[in-house]
Amino acid sequence: MGEHVWLSGLGFADDCADPDRSPEGSMVTEPVAFTHAELRHATRAARLCGLAAERACLEAGRQPATLSTVFSSALGELEITDRLCTTLVEQPLELSPVLFHNSVHNTAAGYWAIAAQSRNPCRAVAAGPFSFAMGFLAALGQLRAEPETPVLYVYYEMTVPDRLKPVFGSPPARASAFVLESPKPPDPDRRPRRLLTFELRERSLGAAPVPADPWPPAGFGDTSEVAPPPQSRIFPLSEQHDLILHLAARNRPPA
Amino acid sequence: MLYIHAFSATASCGKGCRELRQALLEDRPGLTPWAGPLSTHVGAVSGLDEIRLPERLRHFDCRNNRLAEMALRLDQFEAAVQATAGRFGASRIGLIVGTSSSGIATLEETYSRKRNEPCDPADRLGDTFELHATTRYLGQRLPIAGPAITVSSACSSSAQSLALAHQWLEQKWIDAAVVAGIDSLCMTTLFGFRALNLITPTVCRPFDRARAGINLGEAAALMLVSGQPAPWRLAGYGESSDAYHITAPHPDGEGAWLAMSRALAMAGIRPTDIGYIHAHGTGTRLNDASEDRAISRLFPRETPVSSTKGWTGHTLGAAGMMGALFSLLTLDSGFLPRTLNTQECDPSLRSRILLHHEHAHPHYVLSNAFGFGGNNCALIFSGA
Numbered sequence: 001m002g003e004h005v006w007l008s009g010l011g012f013a014d015d016c017a018d019p020d021r022s023p024e025g026s027m028v029t030e031p032v033a034f035t036h037a038e039l040r041h042a043t044r045a046a047r048l049c050g051l052a053a054e055r056a057c058l059e060a061g062r063q064p065a066t067l068s069t070v071f072s073s074a075l076g077e078l079e080i081t082d083r084l085c086t087t088l089v090e091q092p093l094e095l096s097p098v099l100f101h102n103s104v105h106n107t108a109a110g111y112w113a114i115a116a117q118s119r120n121p122c123r124a125v126a127a128g129p130f131s132f133a134m135g136f137l138a139a140l141g142q143l144r145a146e147p148e149t150p151v152l153y154v155y156y157e158m159t160v161p162d163r164l165k166p167v168f169g170s171p172p173a174r175a176s177a178f179v180l181e182s183p184k185p186p187d188p189d190r191r192p193r194r195l196l197t198f199e200l201r202e203r204s205l206g207a208a209p210v211p212a213d214p215w216p217p218a219g220f221g222d223t224s225e226v227a228p229p230p231q232s233r234i235f236p237l238s239e240q241h242d243l244i245l246h247l248a249a250r251n252r253p254p255a
Numbered sequence: 256m257l258y259i260h261a262f263s264a265t266a267s268c269g270k271g272c273r274e275l276r277q278a279l280l281e282d283r284p285g286l287t288p289w290a291g292p293l294s295t296h297v298g299a300v301s302g303l304d305e306i307r308l309p310e311r312l313r314h315f316d317c318r319n320n321r322l323a324e325m326a327l328r329l330d331q332f333e334a335a336v337q338a339t340a341g342r343f344g345a346s347r348i349g350l351i352v353g354t355s356s357s358g359i360a361t362l363e364e365t366y367s368r369k370r371n372e373p374c375d376p377a378d379r380l381g382d383t384f385e386l387h388a389t390t391r392y393l394g395q396r397l398p399i400a401g402p403a404i405t406v407s408s409a410c411s412s413s414a415q416s417l418a419l420a421h422q423w424l425e426q427k428w429i430d431a432a433v434v435a436g437i438d439s440l441c442m443t444t445l446f447g448f449r450a451l452n453l454i455t456p457t458v459c460r461p462f463d464r465a466r467a468g469i470n471l472g473e474a475a476a477l478m479l480v481s482g483q484p485a486p487w488r489l490a491g492y493g494e495s496s497d498a499y500h501i502t503a504p505h506p507d508g509e510g511a512w513l514a515m516s517r518a519l520a521m522a523g524i525r526p527t528d529i530g531y532i533h534a535h536g537t538g539t540r541l542n543d544a545s546e547d548r549a550i551s552r553l554f555p556r557e558t559p560v561s562s563t564k565g566w567t568g569h570t571l572g573a574a575g576m577m578g579a580l581f582s583l584l585t586l587d588s589g590f591l592p593r594t595l596n597t598q599e600c601d602p603s604l605r606s607r608i609l610l611h612h613e614h615a616h617p618h619y620v621l622s623n624a625f626g627f628g629g630n631n632c633a634l635i636f637s638g639a
Contacts, residue, residue: 085366100447105407110628113496121494126405128387141422163373
């Protein structure tokens, strides 16, 4: 049992930056959509997310402006926050407006909305170790509320600044993006896509959560021509709930 | 459908709904000159130093979590959640918390104390500074074991939280939820908004000819909601993006207009049905002009509009829920607050900005919250 949506696009991006280089020296490629003058101050996270999101939209054959978006990340713009708080301690009056507005959790989402020229709803969320699944649930809820508008879901984490590594570890910087659509609206193009079944399940009493690597495993949702076998995966959603995602083989929707 | 069963809040001008309502009625603002190095006024909540978290949760101790603790002790909120947990089971209660900066003050203090030394787990940053920390605190403090999420879309965070709760209730993923807006004062936002030239040295004067920026405030507002009928309900919500600028609102209020239009469409009502608009009304030149454009384009000239920022300051991530709470107080009492501190309305504005308190009995009240990233959220409340 479960509920169905289409997964019509998927995009990944990781940061090939030399870890010894400063955040300004990022090697992250510029997403094509990021050409607006307003985007010159976009953060590394915004560019990484933009890249993944753009790839997902391309695969889904959807104009970015037509999608609603949900961005999720446990730590968000931690690199910026670290620099901001360092400045606050040393020279608070020297704090730059860009450093400040780039520190908010919806920075990547905000730059994306501008780049995509999207007027649609746009949320930024976090849920600690459950951020991937909880953000996914938020995206599914948005899609259910407005079934006619596909939802772009972006999950990302950035490298943790050195002085915070003892607290937050040192995950690599990466972003993954998913375009989710309702099974309902007919698609004249009949683009290939995969049926995604999801289920919110309460864990039996006392059962431990599955080990929490929040990232989808390699190849999860792969929509390449050679369809991978169906896959199921359990993502911890809270101390007591799991989100179960099941991907059917890639297929063309019925006419 | 989302019904509101209980609500509670603490802000600089009052602790609990009764005090907040009296503060509005009697024109008692919570803004005071800031003792710090910037010349401005702030809406600081008194008594936080005396708040003690329960022993088992002491590791969560920080200003943001103390604010949350203070609010849940007011208005019999905790008892209401207990009763709801008894009815539906804790695992069917969700938790949705809107915050912009969470406990970033703890990171500021830690950096200040340690200078350039690395941080370590003993600094408890995961329980205080991390975005999800206050959500985890509330989840462990209250009998809530359903899905818990933090919404952090700057100043529209907690308005969006209520919209998200509505979606999850509709899907029956939860039976009830605690929805919160919580943000505490910190150097980050004080110096950050100063860097943007948006802090006023005096008190904020939303929509005034001489308005010169915002005052920052802190607040915690909590609501217990479910799909079961109760005296108030969220009749509609509307969200949009400006797709214009990362901090400045669209000059014509395009995004605000779209958010309010979507909220009206969802509620299935006409603009003339809205009896009062609780404006975002921060007191910056751009916000107020843009919001006025959107309101005057959509609503009839006689629709009363006011901002309560003169009482609380701009409470950032909590602003959406504070707006929701003031909207419910309006529905309940028929009291429409004026725009405090505002003496002469900006003649270029076209909305009917209330400069004096009024009495009316609106069936529908709309409340706005806008944030960085051009993120807009409008909420419409009504009696059940």
